[in-house]
Amino acid sequence: MKLERITLTHVRIPLLEPFRISNGEVSEKDGILVRVEAGGIAGMGEASPMAGTFYSDDTPASVWKFLTERLIPAAFAAKAVSVASINRVLDRAGGSPFARAGLETAFWDLEARAAGKPLYEALGGYNVPVESGLAVGITKGIPALIATIEKYLAEGYKRVKIKIEPGWDVGPLGEIRQRFGDIPLMVDANGAYGREDSAHLRLLDAFGLMMIEQPLPRSDLKGHADLQAVMRTPLCLDEGAEDSAAVRRAIRMKSCRIINIKIQRVGGLANARAIHDICAKAGMPVWAGTMPELGIGAAQTLHMATLPNFAYPTDVESSARWFLDDVIEPLITVQGGKISIPAGTGNCYEPSERTIGRFRVAERVFTP
Numbered sequence: 001m002k003l004e005r006i007t008l009t010h011v012r013i014p015l016l017e018p019f020r021i022s023n024g025e026v027s028e029k030d031g032i033l034v035r036v037e038a039g040g041i042a043g044m045g046e047a048s049p050m051a052g053t054f055y056s057d058d059t060p061a062s063v064w065k066f067l068t069e070r071l072i073p074a075a076f077a078a079k080a081v082s083v084a085s086i087n088r089v090l091d092r093a094g095g096s097p098f099a100r101a102g103l104e105t106a107f108w109d110l111e112a113r114a115a116g117k118p119l120y121e122a123l124g125g126y127n128v129p130v131e132s133g134l135a136v137g138i139t140k141g142i143p144a145l146i147a148t149i150e151k152y153l154a155e156g157y158k159r160v161k162i163k164i165e166p167g168w169d170v171g172p173l174g175e176i177r178q179r180f181g182d183i184p185l186m187v188d189a190n191g192a193y194g195r196e197d198s199a200h201l202r203l204l205d206a207f208g209l210m211m212i213e214q215p216l217p218r219s220d221l222k223g224h225a226d227l228q229a230v231m232r233t234p235l236c237l238d239e240g241a242e243d244s245a246a247v248r249r250a251i252r253m254k255s256c257r258i259i260n261i262k263i264q265r266v267g268g269l270a271n272a273r274a275i276h277d278i279c280a281k282a283g284m285p286v287w288a289g290t291m292p293e294l295g296i297g298a299a300q301t302l303h304m305a306t307l308p309n310f311a312y313p314t315d316v317e318s319s320a321r322w323f324l325d326d327v328i329e330p331l332i333t334v335q336g337g338k339i340s341i342p343a344g345t346g347n348c349y350e351p352s353e354r355t356i357g358r359f360r361v362a363e364r365v366f367t368p
């Protein structure tokens with residue numbers, strides 16, 4: 001096989017509702033689709049940074065620049081055609097995990113399609129439906145939060161996750177428990193609290209939460225360890241679980257009891273699987289979060305979430321949950337709280353040329 005062509009397509013799709021967390025709000029979803037062609041087969045990847053510095057320093061513009069100026073020329077120079085060879089190129093290049101994830105995951109799709117296998121099989125996962133959880137951003141007032149949960153819970157989602165920040169935590173949680181009883185419930189603070197909030201955060205133990213995701217800033221593993229030592233509720237690291245080394249430190253320091261693995265944040269599927277394996281060996285369960293990505297990235301997350309140590313519902317939701325339209329066919333749908341991966345090879349979804357054409361804002365083709 002020979003690396004024949006790489007196509008980058010920047011798409012921007014309106015969100016059906018603005019997505020607000022403790023450090024920002026967006027109303028459109030940007031995604032950079034990466035199409036890698038070799039041996040007459042195409043593999044698709046997605047780099048999925050949010051506009052603005054939302055979860056990280058990566059933006060659509062910075063990711064586009066890094067892919068076009070560094071990573072794609074390096075992939076052609078190395079004549080990369082496999083997952084192993086692209087990972088060697090990316091390890092040498094360093095830099096943006098989002099850009100890296102876009103290119104690396106396209107090679108996984110390519111390699112699995114060339115082998116006639118679904119991606120989950122290439123990863124070591126299984127053909128099982130993936131449980132899906134509902135994620136709700138910070139809303140303007142509690143009635144809007146309750147209405148959103150009510151609307152989507154009817155579709156059967158397996159748990160509810162709400163975003164919290166100082167001033168928006170015990171109030172909404174009390175209302176949710178009162179209205180919906182003992183539904184599986186968790187919260188995500190995206191690092192919005194500080195060590196000085198320990199006594200307040202301990203109040204959250206009263207709500208029987210599955211976990212509290214990233215209460216403290218990403219680098220504060222010691223603060224998380226001290227907080228976990230005085231809380232019943234499991235803490236989960238998301239932003240803080242940025243690579244294998246950070247995860248090993250967190251396990252050693254007892255900073256958390258659960259790890260959230262995001263393909264984008266850790267720079268691709270090989271890194272994500274390595275973190276899964278480290279956690280499995282340490283007896284620490286993991287689950288699969290999202291940015292949320294468009295359909296290509298979401299599909300990869302579904303395949304990854306079939307690995308055996310993924311123990312909680314994923315954040316992957318129906319395509320129609322957030323986006324006016326999605327870049328894949330068929331769309332992702334949740335049935336009875338679960339998502340079934342269609343039969344097929346690679347990521348098992350096909351890019352929707354109609355949707356990609358409609359929402360394309362830039363495209364560039366690279367050849368050797």
Ligand SMILES: [Mg+2]
Binds near residue numbers: 188190213238239260
């Ligand atoms: Mg999170």
